[in-house]
Amino acid sequence: xxxxxxxxxxxxxxVYYLLIALGLSLIFSLGGIVNLAHGAxxxxxAYMTLVxxxxxxxAGSLVAAPVAVALLGMVIERTLFRRFYRSDPILSLLxxxxxxxxxxxxxxxxxxxxxxxxxxxxxxxxQVALGSFIYSFYRVxxxxxxxxxxAGLWLLLQKTSFGRVxxxxxxxxxxxxALGISLQPYMSVVAAIGIGLAGLAGVLLAxxxxxxxxxxxxxxxxxxxxxxxxxxxxxWGVVAxxxxxxxxxxVMVGIGYSAASTAAIYLLMLLVLLFRPRGLFGERILxxx
Amino acid sequence: MSNQQHFTRRGLxxxxxxxxxxxxxSAPAILRAQTSEVIRIGHLTPRTGFLGPLGEYAxxxxxxxxxxxxxxxxxxxxxxxxxxxxxxxxxxxSTKAERMIERDKVAxxxxxxxxxxxLTIAQVAQRNKVLYINTGGNSDALRxxxxxxxxxxxxxxxxxxxxxxGRSFLRxxxxxxxxxxxxxxxxxxxxxxxxxxxxxxxxxxxxxxxDDLVPTDATDFSAYLLKIREAKPDLVIINLAGTQTTNFLxxxxxxxxxxxxxxxxxxxxxxxAAGKGNFVGTWPVVWHHLLDTPGSKNFVAAxxxxxxxxxxxxxxxxxxxxxxVAQTVNDLKSTDSTKIIEHFxxxxxxxxxxxxxxxxxxxxHQLMHEMYAVTALTADKINNQWDIFTSxxxxxxxxxxxxGIAATKEENSCTFPT
Numbered sequence: 001x002x003x004x005x006x007x008x009x010x011x012x013x014x015v016y017y018l019l020i021a022l023g024l025s026l027i028f029s030l031g032g033i034v035n036l037a038h039g040a041x042x043x044x045x046a047y048m049t050l051v052x053x054x055x056x057x058x059a060g061s062l063v064a065a066p067v068a069v070a071l072l073g074m075v076i077e078r079t080l081f082r083r084f085y086r087s088d089p090i091l092s093l094l095x096x097x098x099x100x101x102x103x104x105x106x107x108x109x110x111x112x113x114x115x116x117x118x119x120x121x122x123x124x125x126x127q128v129a130l131g132s133f134i135y136s137f138y139r140v141x142x143x144x145x146x147x148x149x150x151a152g153l154w155l156l157l158q159k160t161s162f163g164r165v166x167x168x169x170x171x172x173x174x175x176x177x178a179l180g181i182s183l184q185p186y187m188s189v190v191a192a193i194g195i196g197l198a199g200l201a202g203v204l205l206a207x208x209x210x211x212x213x214x215x216x217x218x219x220x221x222x223x224x225x226x227x228x229x230x231x232x233x234x235x236w237g238v239v240a241x242x243x244x245x246x247x248x249x250x251v252m253v254g255i256g257y258s259a260a261s262t263a264a265i266y267l268l269m270l271l272v273l274l275f276r277p278r279g280l281f282g283e284r285i286l287x288x289x
Numbered sequence: 290m291s292n293q294q295h296f297t298r299r300g301l302x303x304x305x306x307x308x309x310x311x312x313x314x315s316a317p318a319i320l321r322a323q324t325s326e327v328i329r330i331g332h333l334t335p336r337t338g339f340l341g342p343l344g345e346y347a348x349x350x351x352x353x354x355x356x357x358x359x360x361x362x363x364x365x366x367x368x369x370x371x372x373x374x375x376x377x378x379x380x381x382x383s384t385k386a387e388r389m390i391e392r393d394k395v396a397x398x399x400x401x402x403x404x405x406x407x408l409t410i411a412q413v414a415q416r417n418k419v420l421y422i423n424t425g426g427n428s429d430a431l432r433x434x435x436x437x438x439x440x441x442x443x444x445x446x447x448x449x450x451x452x453x454x455g456r457s458f459l460r461x462x463x464x465x466x467x468x469x470x471x472x473x474x475x476x477x478x479x480x481x482x483x484x485x486x487x488x489x490x491x492x493x494x495x496x497x498x499x500d501d502l503v504p505t506d507a508t509d510f511s512a513y514l515l516k517i518r519e520a521k522p523d524l525v526i527i528n529l530a531g532t533q534t535t536n537f538l539x540x541x542x543x544x545x546x547x548x549x550x551x552x553x554x555x556x557x558x559x560x561x562a563a564g565k566g567n568f569v570g571t572w573p574v575v576w577h578h579l580l581d582t583p584g585s586k587n588f589v590a591a592x593x594x595x596x597x598x599x600x601x602x603x604x605x606x607x608x609x610x611x612x613x614v615a616q617t618v619n620d621l622k623s624t625d626s627t628k629i630i631e632h633f634x635x636x637x638x639x640x641x642x643x644x645x646x647x648x649x650x651x652x653x654h655q656l657m658h659e660m661y662a663v664t665a666l667t668a669d670k671i672n673n674q675w676d677i678f679t680s681x682x683x684x685x686x687x688x689x690x691x692x693g694i695a696a697t698k699e700e701n702s703c704t705f706p707t
Contacts, residue, residue, distance in 0.1 A: 013511060207543075
């Protein structure tokens with residue numbers, strides 16, 4: 001019974017990683033940039049909620065903060081990322097690593113290093129009972145919003161002409177170019193969506209996690225593990241990996257091996273890399289072979 | 290064709306001269322350090338990572354203390370200067386301590402929050418025979434098996450924390466025959482604290498319903514909360530460190546659990562961050578901003594004036610440490626670490642902004658002082674974001690020996706390596 005609860009809870013947990021990991025995966029697949037600053041955008045999203053909520057309410061900031069973070073992402077794509085698409089990946093790695101440190105220190109200078117308080121708005125508090133499984137109402141809402149975003153992103157990538165160009169760009173950017181389509185505007189939109197999703201995760205987790213400048217670092221490592229396990233270029237691979245990582249962590253705590261719960265996800269990554277080097281559902285992308 | 294590649298003797302001489310010049314550049318700095326009119330002390334504390342939020346208070350406090358010391362004449366008539374660095378992790382802490390001692394010739398080093406980094410700094414201090422005052426590392430081992438002659442502790446040891454909060458739990462009938470569920474940070478501090486907490490529980494006739502180690506990078510506690518709800522403990526004990534405590538409190542409220550909560554490791558900033566309604570339970574502190582003594586009131590007023598928010602307990606530790614060093618150097622008219630240590634070991638008394646003065650116990654260099662147990666106020670009794678708890682009277686009480694809450698020789702013994 002308790003194990004069943006832990007499995008369910010672990011899967012729900014995985015959804016938080018998913019919001020971060022999907023953006024990471026998209027930006028890497030299309031632009032070849034490993035965005036180490038992705039966690040920083042998550043932190044910026046959380047701080048924006050703090051600033052915007054008094055004026056717009058939590059519901060208002062749920063829309064406004066991710067949009068603002070997405071716009072910031074677009075600006076950074078236009079001014080910085082763009083210069084590194086064709087260069088050695090190590091350069092973009094250095095760029096985003098530096099960006100993450102600058103963002104963290106900027107938050108520290110503006111808001112102070114002390115964690116800031118922010119609570120769940122009263123209309124989202126309380127418990128819901130799913131049979132005998134009593135769960136936080138807020139997390140159910142959070143799951144609903146995250147699932148809607150993931151579904152929306154999938155539809156965008158699979159069912160629109162925009163999505164077709166992006167998918168073609170992931171597989172063969174030169175061919176897309178030869179067909180007379182410039183990938184640059186698509187890259188801007190993809191970066192905005194990916195970074196906006198990180199901002200959204202920041203807003204959604206602000207009421208239940210502690211808000212401090214280094215909060216981005218806490219989430220970026222598991223998100224990377226999710227991307228590696230899921231496999232590059234695979235939407236459902238990332239989804240499956242996020243749920244799997246959440247599940248493994250939850251079950252490890254559930255069966256009394258909490259101390260090894262972090263180690264377990266790295267072990268999982270190791271096993272996946274040993275037997276499926278491209279990740280669970282990773283596609284063969286010529287550029288990255 | 291090109292003679293740029295040729296290795297000439299002239300070129301070699303130039304290069305060698307350049308190296309000599311370059312390496313000589315650091316010499317004036319050393320000369321300046323030895324002859325200048327300033328006395329330097331080093332301050333190391335984590336300013337990034339999961340303890341960074343607390344480190345910021347330490348830095349603000351040491352700045353304030355140095356400002357006040359210099360305003361009242363400095364040390365031996367010379368200006369006091371503090372070198373502050375982010376200690377990051379135990380390895381970096383040790384490297385930076387080494388550099389502060391060898392290059393910057395600091396008179397002593399203050400600070401730290403992580404018990405693991407305290408140990409590496411203390412090893413450097415001991416090797417160089419320079420005083421190190423620990424202001425935030427709690428583990429008993431630092432005062433026991435890892436104790437060092439050149440290390441003193443303003444911060445209370447885990448035993449003092451456990452016995453202070455333990456008195457409140459005993460009074461409330463939450464110990465004898467009761468079941469605790471504990472969550473413990475999975476590193477040096479947590480392991481040490483869990484050991485002390487278990488000793489307390491066994492000694493007082495209680496037991497553990499559950500006991501989980503939590504990786505320091507965990508942010509989500511839902512899996513633990515489900516276990517706690519299932520175990521129905523009489524008391525939930527939180528021995529986490531840094532921002533994890535805040536995460537836990539927020540999520541505990543989120544899941545609507547109502548078992549009594551307490552813990553043996555606590556920082557006021559973490560309660561402030563959890564906020565009204567989320568902060569619950571009874572916790573031990575070395576100091577808090579609501580203490581009704583003239584010294585504390587002055588400190589709170591000066592700190593609030595300078596930084597726009599009240600100080601928390603970590604600020605007290607670093608503030609008091611700087612003041613103790615300044616007072617001692619002025620009394621002894623010397624910055625010699627060995628002389629300062631002798632003075633401390635003789636039981637010199639210091640004002641700690643509390644009702645009673647304190648002193649360093651010679652046997653393990655732990656500061657003997659009063660502590661407090663604070664209990665969260667319910668949301669309807671809270672008027673502002675800072676005053677969110679009530680405090681117990683000082684522990685130990687006015688008629689008791691200050692050593693009453695410290696670890697006994699049997700519990701934790703120290704033999705200083707020579």
